[in-house]
Amino acid sequence: MSSDVASSLLRRRIASSPGVKMSGGTTGALLYSVSAAVLGMFQFGYNTGVINAPRTFIENFIREQYDASPALIFSVIVSIFAVGGMIGCPFASWMLEKFGRQKALLFNAAFGVLGAVLMGFSKMASSVEMLIIGRFLIGINCGFATTASPTYVSEIAPLNMRGAFGTVNQLAVAFGMIFGQILGIDVILGSNEGWPWLFKLAVLPSAIQCFMLPFAPESPRFLLLGVRDEERAREALTKIRGNSEIENEINDMHAEDQAARQEEKFTIMDLFRIQALRTPLVIGIVMHLSQQLGGINAVLYYSATIFVSAGLTEEDARLAVIGVGSTLFVMALVSIPLMDRLGRRTLQLVGLGGMTVFSVLMTIAFFTYENNKTMSIFAVIFTFLYVAFFGVGPSSIPWMILSELFGQGARSAAVSLGALVNWFANFIVGLSFIPMSDALGNFVFLPFTVLLILFFAFTYFKLPETKNRTIEEVTALFKK
Known part of the structure; x- marks a missing residue:
């Protein structure tokens, strides 16, 4: 590009x-x-x-x-x-x-x-x-x-x-x-x-x-707070903004730096040791696991294989694959204005619920297409809708939720751990899907369906809404 x-x-x-x-x-x-x-x-x-x-x-x-x-x-x-x-x-x-x-x-x-x-x-x-x-x-x-x-x-x-x-x-x-x-x-x-x-x-x-x-240009924030070079920070910010009216931003960075110095720093081990940090960490990690173990990367990595197993020719399957990426692109646009309007918790529940429903319908379509060839078309449609509901919330919310559940002192460690868990779950799905497909055949998405139900229940009972709440208000929920 x-x-x-x-x-x-x-x-x-x-x-x-x-x-x-x-x-x-x-x-x-x-x-x-x-x-x-x-x-x-x-x-x-x-x-x-x-x-x-x-x-x-x-x-x-x-x-x-x-x-x-x-x-x-x-x-x-x-x-x-x-x-x-x-x-x-x-x-x-x-x-x-x-x-x-x-x-x-x-x-x-x-x-x-x-x-x-x-x-x-x-x-x-x-x-x-x-x-x-x-x-x-x-x-x-x-x-x-x-x-x-x-x-x-x-x-x-x-x-x-x-x-x-x-x-x-x-x-x-x-x-x-x-x-x-x-x-x-x-x-x-x-x-x-x-x-x-x-x-x-x-x-x-x-x-x-x-x-x-x-x-x-280098990030003005890094130049000012990382290497303590205010002159270069001002030069970079002036270039990026196209004018010299940057005093408010410089002052905000200084205020942020001063607040960060006053806040206690936490390590990854502290996240597991301290109850008020452990609870939001578990919530954030489960959100990351729900993104990967719900089966989305099985579709992204192997959708051509899935569509062929549903009765499409290899040529048609490759064309249908384009629809998977296009659906994700469209839903990325659609979900943006909804994020602050409906809230993270609501969109995550809607996304996981929709994925659960359409993973079941995908399985039914895979199982019945041999007796009813029109089910091949429905298998593709259900897959697109499964991907669409993933785009509603689970595609982006796990990446942002940890930064909204933790104060600045623990945020970096929590976000890093969440990313590591996300990539590890990605690896597990990528490595295991073909053996699972060989073993389970048309029922390959049923394990993902069970996990989606569990993730939906966990989200319903454990994930607080962070919309319109300050970090202080959110972290206070876990100190009670």
């Missing part, structure tokens, strides 16, 4: 946000910087979606090199991405504080180029190992991006536009997924000759970042 596309997408998103005007602090420097950063999230979406369509051709490639089960090795190729993500998240946290936001993003972009090159040239080298290692490295790159990009974007965005700019990360993920799925159809790169190019093209987002990021 070029910077022009990212900027255009960003402009449309901001322009459609209530109360946001393009002239109110949105400058070329700001759009440029945000576009450069969210290319990492585009990379994340692309590599989540691109592995789906070429499964048959990759398994043929594996079969040419090994006598081992190609399905098992393909599961490793899919799931090793999440192992990389588990490493990338905490690594990003360290890099962001040690070297700054801009340099950390630039390092990660160069790392992404390396992973994409290994994947893209694995067939030419007749090396399955290159594909696995490249997929692992691009997983580190994407895990890093899921921490670094939102941090940088939130710190350079004007306060009154922070919500609108924050949504661009989710939109970039969905757009990257759609782009990868479109390229994977038969007439483009969904062929035995074309699939290596699907991975070679993963070089582009990271390569474009390598060219763009050196011209993007």
Whole structure:
């Protein structure tokens, strides 16, 4: 995705946000910087979606090199991405504080180029190992991006536009997924000759970042509070805002710094040891588990396989896969205004409830299509609706809820632990779905249905509503 596309997408998103005007602090420097950063999230979406369509051709490639089960090795190729993500998240946290936001993003972009090159040239080298290692490295790159990009974007965005700019990360993920799925159809790169190019093209987002990021300013917040260089912070903020009226923002940063110094710092072990911290931690972790163990990545990684098992031809299945990414993209747009209107708890319950219903209907459609061919169509429709309800709440709420359940002293540790759990659950689903599918056949989604019911019950009884509540009000609930 070029910077022009990212900027255009960003402009449309901001322009459609209530109360946001393009002239109110949105400058070329700001759009440029945000576009450069969210290319990492585009990379994340692309590599989540691109592995789906070429499964048959990759398994043929594996079969040419090994006598081992190609399905098992393909599961490793899919799931090793999440192992990389588990490493990338905490690594990003360290890099962001040690070297700054801009340099950390630039390092990660160069790392992404390396992973994409290994994947893209694995067939030419007749090396399955290159594909696995490249997929692992691009997983580190994407895990890093899921921490670094939102941090940088939130710190350079004007306060009154922070919500609108924050949504661009989710939109970039969905757009990257759609782009990868479109390229994977038969007439483009969904062929035995074309699939290596699907991975070679993963070089582009990271390569474009390598060219763009050196011209993007460092986060003024990091310069002021991280390295104590107020002069450079003022220069960066003036460039981003396009004017010198920055005193209020500088003063706000100083006030935030002073408040943070007065607040007690907590470690990850403290989160487990202290009751008032342990309860919200368990809630946040279960929210992350509900996102992954509800089965969404089984659909994102293996929807082509799922649609073929439901009676579609491989060509039709690859076309239907595009609908999965498109549904996520549309729901990312739809859910944004609902987040503050209906609240986190309500949207999470609606999302989990809808996923439960349509996972049951998907199972019925899979089981009956052999006797009724029209059920193949319903299987696809139910899958889209399952994905749509995921987009209502479970796609984004787990990533934001921990920051709303903890005060500043414990927030960093809690968010890092939540991200680690999320990527680990992602790995479990990616590795286990094919063996589960072989063992359970058309009933493969029933374990996810049971877990969704449990997650719904937990959310109903345990998750407090954080809408319109201050951090102090929320944390006070767990001190009672």
